[in-house]
Amino acid sequence: MKLLMHICCANCSLHPIRHLSSKGIDLKGLWFNPNIHPEEEYTKRLEALNTLDSLWGLDIEYIDHYGLKDFLNALEDHKGIRCAVCYQMRLRETASTAKKMGLDGFTTTLLVSPYQKFDLIVETGKQIGKEYSIPFYFEDLRGGWQEGVRLSKELGLYRQKYCGCIYSKQEREAQKRLKKSRFNKIAV
DSSP states (O other): OEEEEEESOHHHHHHHHHHHHHTTOEEEEEEOOTTOOSHHHHHHHHHHHHHHHHHHTOOEEEOOOOOHHHHHHHHTTOTTOHHHHHHHHHHHHHHHHHHHHTOSEEEEGGGGOTTSOHHHHHHHHHHHHHHHTOOBOOOOOGGGHHHHHHHHHHHTOOOOSSOSSHHHHHHHHHHHHHHHHHHHHHHO
């Protein structure tokens, strides 16, 4: 079986690549992440994947496009469900590309993260798979998250601090401010 695997970042790809390859699944990667903001963050994540690609000799198709405007336009009519829109954008491109390549199915590294909405990813992938007549392969890979963290540190890969979009960055910054505020109150 040959799958096209959407890769959200190098770190999240580590366990899925190892695990799925060990099952005899032939993987081709796809970098397509119009959600990542700011552009410097996008570049750091892309460079980390390029580093991993060089180290492991991966087969990756790169759609290198900083797509903030596309992402925000897609969200315009769907306020409050940004993750669903984000998953749809990336999985739709992956399914379409896998279909054009004549592959057996598609999947995503998003399935490894305990911070993602696993059930929504699976539901979205299945729906898009039906639309494009190509199966969405899913497996709960979250048990390998810590292995991926360890391995990414060992390989010296850039490790991001938030999911990727402008909204997740804002949420991360708000959490940091809240922690700092609580610490300052305790220190006084």
